Amino acid sequence: MAPVIYPTTNFTATEQLCLDRGEGIYVYDTDGNKYIEGLAGLWCTSLGYSNTEVMDAITEQLHKLPFSHTFGGKTHEPIMQLAEKLKAMVPVEDAYIFFGNSGSDANDTHYKMLRYYFNAIGKPEKRKIITRERGYHGVTVAAGSLTSLPANLAHFDAPLEALSILRSDSPHYYTGRQGNETEEQFVDRIINNLEEQILAEDPDTIAAMIVEPITGASGVIVPPEGYYEKLQALLRKHGILVWADEVITGFGRTGADFGCTTMGIKPDLMTFAKQLSSAYFPISASVIPGYMYEAMIDQTNEVGVFGHGYTYSGHPAACAAALKTLEIYERDNLFEHAAEVGAHMQAQLREIFTDHPLVGEVRGKGLIAALELVSNKTTGASFDKGIAGATAQKACEANGLIIRAVAGNAVALCPPIIITKDEADDMLARMKKAIDATYADLKDKGLVAG
Numbered sequence: 001m002a003p004v005i006y007p008t009t010n011f012t013a014t015e016q017l018c019l020d021r022g023e024g025i026y027v028y029d030t031d032g033n034k035y036i037e038g039l040a041g042l043w044c045t046s047l048g049y050s051n052t053e054v055m056d057a058i059t060e061q062l063h064k065l066p067f068s069h070t071f072g073g074k075t076h077e078p079i080m081q082l083a084e085k086l087k088a089m090v091p092v093e094d095a096y097i098f099f100g101n102s103g104s105d106a107n108d109t110h111y112k113m114l115r116y117y118f119n120a121i122g123k124p125e126k127r128k129i130i131t132r133e134r135g136y137h138g139v140t141v142a143a144g145s146l147t148s149l150p151a152n153l154a155h156f157d158a159p160l161e162a163l164s165i166l167r168s169d170s171p172h173y174y175t176g177r178q179g180n181e182t183e184e185q186f187v188d189r190i191i192n193n194l195e196e197q198i199l200a201e202d203p204d205t206i207a208a209m210i211v212e213p214i215t216g217a218s219g220v221i222v223p224p225e226g227y228y229e230k231l232q233a234l235l236r237k238h239g240i241l242v243w244a245d246e247v248i249t250g251f252g253r254t255g256a257d258f259g260c261t262t263m264g265i266k267p268d269l270m271t272f273a274k275q276l277s278s279a280y281f282p283i284s285a286s287v288i289p290g291y292m293y294e295a296m297i298d299q300t301n302e303v304g305v306f307g308h309g310y311t312y313s314g315h316p317a318a319c320a321a322a323l324k325t326l327e328i329y330e331r332d333n334l335f336e337h338a339a340e341v342g343a344h345m346q347a348q349l350r351e352i353f354t355d356h357p358l359v360g361e362v363r364g365k366g367l368i369a370a371l372e373l374v375s376n377k378t379t380g381a382s383f384d385k386g387i388a389g390a391t392a393q394k395a396c397e398a399n400g401l402i403i404r405a406v407a408g409n410a411v412a413l414c415p416p417i418i419i420t421k422d423e424a425d426d427m428l429a430r431m432k433k434a435i436d437a438t439y440a441d442l443k444d445k446g447l448v449a450g
């Protein structure tokens with residue numbers, strides 16, 4: 001074993017699959033086995049694995065200016081061009097953009113800028129952040145505290161109280177409904193719970209609520225119809241900013257430019273990474289409205305600097321990669337392509353898996369989806385220790401498909417958005433074989449009903 005501390009890995013089960021190369025939607029391991037990369041790496045390689053245009057843009061920039069920091073008044077053309085491009089795209093008023101290296105650091109940046117802003121306008125008490133159960137927002141200290149998945153919190157002693165993090169209900173109807181609740185009743189109940197929490201905490205102490213338009217690592221949760229309309233009305237009623245974490249859902253994934261567009265969200269803040277550069281070079285973006293930026297100018301002048309930034313903020317090669325990626329999305333109509341193929345994939349998923357005895361729920365939008373694996377289809381009972389998800393993940397790999405088990409017993413799909421309908425059909429056929437094999441295995445072990 002190499003002396004590597006592997007991220008999000010069981011240290012007793014490292015180095016199980018060694019990838020060697022990629023081409024289109026496929027990757028190959030060191031034994032020459034070919035797989036459909038059904039999770040686009042980690043929800044990120046939107047253009048697949050062999051886009052020479054992005055590679056050439058990176059290489060050209062490395063030959064021209066391989067590095068320049070952006071501290072203390074220094075800048076370069078790629079970062080300015082990328083900021084202007086994003087400003088024109090995002091649904092944020094007079095947007096300003098801070099560039100980092102990952103979704104985690106972008107959310108940390110937002111956390112800090114919110115405090116900076118509310119200090120600037122004389123409201124230092126307005127510092128609490130609402131997150132949701134089963135949310136995922138990264139793994140740095142602040143972003144990791146906004147994350148609500150047990151494995152990301154266990155043993156780390158996250159300073160939730162010190163960071164003023166509040167948790168609200170997950171908007172997952174399938175696992176969160178009570179009795180015979182309708183979706184509308186479920187939404188009304190959890191929105192009412194949230195308002196009671198806001199009033200108990202005092203709205204004047206709450207800065208923002210962070211939401212993934214559609215979740216990723218918690219199992220691709222698509223909130224019910226009406227949820228975001230009522231949520232936004234509540235937050236705006238109490239002067240709480242809407243912070244959209246678009247690290248996974250941004251740039252075509254849901255069949256639109258942004259997950260906010262798909263789900264009807266008008267955000268105040270937005271977080272991007274992953275598909276911003278198709279993951280060919282690390283880059284993230286924290287987007288704030290112009291009024292926040294304007295309010296912070298005097299404070300930076302008083303201190304002498306805005307005392308936040310990374311060595312690689314706005315790395316010229318990363319910006320070049322993002323600019324070329326955005327150009328390709330627009331030129332090749334890839335958001336529209338993702339909508340068309342995504343609609344096909346969603347329809348096929350439901351046709352194939354809705355009645356499957358191992359599948360409790362099929363959910364998703366565009367080219368992101370998940371199957372909820374259950375031990376009892378009637379009651380929706382799950383499996384202990386994520387055994388169904390882990391078994392299904394291995395079965396998919398045995399059938400030449402890489403997916404990811406998330407939130408225990410959900411299996412997620414998130415292929416590169418360049419995938420064709422025929423390739424999507426092939427991917428789902430492989431998944432069907434794997435889920436059938438998983439069901440047979442779990443049934444032999446007496447772990448499923450019937």
